[in-house]
Amino acid sequence: MGKKRNTNKRAKKSGNVPGPPRPITENRKARHRFDVLETLECGIALAGSEVKSLRNGKISLDEAYGRVRGGEFWLVGCDIPEYTQASIWNHNPKRPRKLLVHRRELSKFAYKAHEKGLTLVPLKVYFNEKGIAKVLMGLCRGRKLHDKRDAKKEADIRRDLQRAMRSRR
Numbered sequence: 447m448g449k450k451r452n453t454n455k456r457a458k459k460s461g462n463v464p465g466p467p468r469p470i471t472e473n474r475k476a477r478h479r480f481d482v483l484e485t486l487e488c489g490i491a492l493a494g495s496e497v498k499s500l501r502n503g504k505i506s507l508d509e510a511y512g513r514v515r516g517g518e519f520w521l522v523g524c525d526i527p528e529y530t531q532a533s534i535w536n537h538n539p540k541r542p543r544k545l546l547v548h549r550r551e552l553s554k555f556a557y558k559a560h561e562k563g564l565t566l567v568p569l570k571v572y573f574n575e576k577g578i579a580k581v582l583m584g585l586c587r588g589r590k591l592h593d594k595r596d597a598k599k600e601a602d603i604r605r606d607l608q609r610a611m612r613s614r615r
Contacts, residue, residue, distance in 0.1 A: 467571040468581075470500055473507040476567045478594065480586030482606050485569065487557055488581045489546035490521065495532035496543075501528075502580055505571055511544065512518060512566025514556040519545040521568060545581060558585055 476482075493574070499505070510524040521543045529535040545554075559566050570582040589597070 455592075467572045469570060470501065470503055470579075471505050471507060472570045473568055474509070475508065476569055476584065476586065478589075478597075479583070480565065480567055480588055482567075482569065482586050483592070484555075484558070484582040486547065486551060486583045486585070488519065488583055490571075490581050491544040491546060492526075492579060493537045495529040495535060496526050496539050497579065498511050498529040498532065499526050500571070500573075507568050507571065508577050511570065512559075512569050513542075514552065514559070519547055519556075520551050521545050524568065545583070545595075553555040555585060556585075562587075 504527045506525040507521060508525075511522055511543070513520045513522050522541060523540070525539055527539050555566065565586045565588065567584050567586045569584045570579050572580055572582070574580050
C-alpha cells in the first residue's frame with residue numbers, strides 16, 4: 447500500500463520546487479537616511495508590462511514613499527520603466543501603485559505614521575516563492591546628521607573588529 451503521491455502539481459509539472467524569494471531591488475539609501483522601526487510585507491497591483499519590467503530588474507525606489515489615501519495604501523514616486531516589447535499597451539512609469547494589505551495592518555500602520563509623524567518608505571521589492579511581486583514597507587523615523595555619523599562610526603568599529611578576528615585565525 448505504501449507509496450505516497452506528490453500532490454504539489456506545480457513542482458511535479460515543472461520538475462523543480464520553488465526557491466527562496468528573489469530580490470529585485472533594495473532601497474539602500476533608506477537604511478542610511480531613516481531608522482526603520484517596523485516593517486510590513488505588501489502585495490502590489492501591477493499591469494502586465496510592469497511585471498515584465500520587474501522581471502528584467504528595472505525599478506527605482508529612490509524617491510518613493512507610501513501614502514494612505516481614501517482608506518487605501520498607495521506607493522507613490524516609484525519608477526518602473528516601460529517594457530520595450532509592450533508597444534502601445536505600455537504603462538505610465540511614474541503612476542501611483544496600489545499596495546495590497548489587510549485592513550487591520552493598514553489601520554495600524556496608518557495610525558502610527560499619522561500620530562507619531564513617521565514616514566512609510568519602501569525598503570525592498572522582490573518576488574516571493576510563488577512568483578508574486580511583494581514590497582517590504584518600513585515605518586521609519588528620519589535620522590539627523592549626527593545620528594548618521596554615529597551609525598557610520600559603529601559600522602566602522604564592527605568592520606574593524608571583524609577584520610581583527612579574521613586575522614587572528
